[in-house]
Amino acid sequence: MKTLLSISICILFFSGFSQDLKPQELLEKAISYHDPNGNWLQFKDTFTVEMTMPNAPKRTSVITINLPAEYFSVTATKDTVTTTYTLEKGKCQMQYNGVVLDSLKAADKDMTCDRATLYKNYYSYLYGLPMKLRDPGTNLSDNVEKKRFKGKDYLVLKVTYDDAVGNDVWYFYFNPKAYAMEIYQFFKTDDQGKVKPESGEYILLTGETLLNGIKIPKVRAWYYNKEGKYLGTDTLIED
Incomplete structure (x- = not known):
């Protein structure tokens, strides 16, 4: 009976609390x-993310987000291939295994500035939560x-x-x-x-x-x- 009463009080407290908030x-x-x-609006840091998936090689990404400078970069390495996408004040640059590519050569590698923007939005959103919910x-x-x-x-x-x-x-x-x-x-x-x-x-x-x-x-x-x-x-x- 004591245990049941304790559980009931806990449920009532939680329910009332969630309704009031x-x-x-x-x-x-x-x-x-x-x-x-x-600190989020002044975020400026570089961090490394390791992605593992079933039956797939590991991917290591080094990400730089500098919100005041409007700068974003991600360098991802998977197997023997390293790609880099950089956006600085809207200007896009792409590299493949350390070599800077123009738009035509980048397209041959399935790399685009639209993808650079996608990565910027993706990492800024997920690593900026829950602060990004103010946007x-x-x-x-x-x-x-x-x-x-x-x-x-x-x-x-x-x-x-x-x-x-x-x-x-x-x-x-x-x-x-x-x-x-x-x-x-x-x-x-x-x-x-x-x-x-x-x-x-x-x-x-x-x-x-x-x-x-x-x-x-x-x-x-x-x-x-x-x-x-x-x-x-x-x-x-x-x-």
Whole structure:
């Protein structure tokens, strides 16, 4: 009886807490946890990410993001091939095994400036979360949801984007005590904007690394939403 009462009190507390907390309040608490000194907008650092996938060679990427200088670079090595994409104030440069390529030679290697921009947006978004949820065109849901995922309880923000930004629907899972971001998940939508329930992926975040005073998840393990099939893992390699 005592155990049952304790569980009931815990459930009531959690339920009431999640209902009282507004989406913007949850986001600000999460940002305060990950970026307590507001360093993201001045982010300037270089870090290494190792990607492993089943039945595929390891890929090591050295990434530089310098937001004040509008500079981004990623150098990725896989097997014997190294590619570099650099964007500086919108100017694009591409290298293949250390040799600078013009647009025609780059196209022969399946390298484009559009891909450079894609990488810039990808790494800036994922490694800038949850701070990037303040960006224009980002729409928080009206309520904070309570969800249980893989045996743990979370406070969850549902996020959609203006059409000019993207059409995917994202869910961000935060620890209800510390407000650390521990999972994110996205789904594709159809032409009517409805979620395709078997589309998309979820990403489990474990460990933390400090970059520019920001607590950034160290390990990201990717899975398909459909059947939970494992895709691969990105790991921040500390010096």
